Amino acid sequence: MRRKGKPFALLAVTMILTTILYGCSGSGAKPAASGADTAAKGNDTAAAAPSKDKVEITWLVRTDPNMIDWEKEMIDGFQKEHPNITVKLEQIPQAEIDQRLTTMIASGKVPDVWSSNWANSGFATYKKMGALLDLTPYVKKDQAALSTINQNIMNIYQIDGKIYGIPMLSIGSFLFYNKELFDKAGVPYPTVNWDDTSWNFQKMLENAKKLSSDIGNADKQVFGVFNSMSANLQSWMFGGDFFKPEAYTSAVMGEPAVLTNKANKEAIQFNVDLIQKEKVAPNQTTIDAVSAIGDPFLTGRVAMVINGGWGFWAYQPAKFKWGVAPIPYHDGRKIALFVDPWNISAKSKHPAESWELIKYLVDPKNGGKKFMEKTSATPADTSLAEQWYKQIADKTGMKIEDIKTLNEGAIKNGREADNHLIDKFSVISNTINQTIAGVWNGQKSVDDGLAEIDKNLRSLNLK
Template identity: 30%
Template structure:
């Protein structure tokens, strides 16, 4: 139940070596001193080859990227796009190329794996600001917060590909059968809160003796989904300084602990959600698709998988709100970036501009597994698909207003892998309560947050 195409194992393996990647990237050859593309600085006529390296995402995406490459080459015969798909170990591949001093000219950048502050400090990516200005490239259609993900100290290091968030997917038929009002799709509604959510989950849970035959909810244990409960209760993963850099863990804040305990209790006290061992045995999506779970949290990019369900009606709703002034949803996205060491910065920029266009985002919508970062696309019928479920698909776009980005710190991937994730496993298993888990995280993470490199 992850929110992007990388497996958790791949993410952790990649995150473990981010620091080494960044250090080696700092030693990579500097980009040539070329001027941005424009009337007075046209790219050279001789043919150049640009490597375009991306993970699979899905088979439709491979064909679509081939199309992008061919379109670009047809329009620019002096350029060859070498599109390479990496079906497994994508993060490792990107890191290995950086370490060798031969990074991909263009690649799908994962800011949760290599923090934007690391990209900036180690000169890993081509800065795009001058190219944007020289070509009068309109970035206003992108959500401002999506652009912010790839900006550090007023320099832009990538263009957004998508901008995801979290929503509740729910089984309409089970709600009606239990006589429970369906949850709201209005992100400002405060009646759908922790208390009314728990009441619904309890009414939607069925038992035969000691055996649970239907659960009201399924806990998504990926970080962005579970962090959403903290944000919606006024808590968070970290505290940060004026620059937005994480300074210490916020897991021991009262609001954070309260939200964590609420989620743990769904499994181990109220027993309205399957425990991790049961989920692993039966499969998270499969439990929902088979009608054995009434609600679950997932990303809009997963919607096409839900559209394969024919046995019942389903829709999407907002996350419940706790004590926070407004909801918060874990999210963010991935971007298109060029290596600072590319030998053809003008052409690299032009290709990024091509694959970040509104038409390119519409192409991605057509093959699924994306939540568009352009306002015009995320609000389009092509994405919202009014003739298909969910009826409340506009909620996918509305949720983007409530996204809380991943923490920014040069060591965040390491802190996540070494501390947050394994400690949270103790919460999910019921080994420790929320206060104890939060304290262990803070005790081990805070010394790392104090480091700046």
């Protein structure tokens, strides 16, 4: 699956350009309508009109208590506006989405509306399976409804002149920290400036040492830091990558770069040292045990956590004040961006009605706005940017301009997540994870672990 004219390799450039999304939404950036119109040229298939008969469509979502209220509100509101369309909500735990979706697609009993990036496998995998409907005719018909979604973000899901997804959110990766633990230890809060080279991994380690306490006492221990990102995304932070650039342009993993990119070893060794040498980070066994009680950060067992921007809503229930900082600086640092779309199944029996639901979900005066308000997820819609800055500032006690700086920096230093771009990434991820847990727990050396990962990835022979 290769993008003609806009290959996956350009996603990093594309996402850098999206600084206009939040940084200067009034800068005259072209809205999605013009890009959608260009994409629609040459595709004269007319969008079907919604039926006047009573129909039922299925909306597949992840099981998430933070989002259920919004989902129910959307269904109620949508059905009032479209009394002939019944929306059936189907919830699946994230860990089960890949397996169950694959079964659904194979059997033809597919959900009508869902997000291809809400699983370990992502957009590339489901596009290559032929599971996604070409939305170009609908986008062409309803350009005005999508006019405030930035064109650059819309282009992420445009392949060979056809559009396969409508972005609903665009989030980066950050370091979240417990302000109360920082205050107790007398540690200053980290910067919000991504270009501040003094906020590097060595400085993070120094802070983690001061913030760690009672290590070894399972009932009291507090770890200074936990990097929750995958091994490959940790390598990105050090300028490394388990895969070659062409893997992201072709959506085919190809020959891995696990052993040829020297930054990979530096990144993995650093995290191992946090766990095994410095004792300021939990190993996988400890994380599993703590997670049985609750989220390690929310329970106060971790002072700093590196995580995706979903932390903005996942950490709202915290009983303590928390803040947000950049991923520490390192030469060549890149961080993961997660731009999630709404999609319609290629085999949907009711595509026109499903399209009406998607329009309702992304409407910046309705679904899109309420999604942001209820979840604090970073919106993909330019018209909601300033409101999001204020909302996050109010929840964190941080300044509006600081939130803006953090988000713009994440976009500038980011690239679209690996699982969104490489086909069969669920298999790839499982292969890596089978080995990396032993590395984190000290059962395998970094060299042996990386060699094993390289060997196992090559044995997949993915094409």
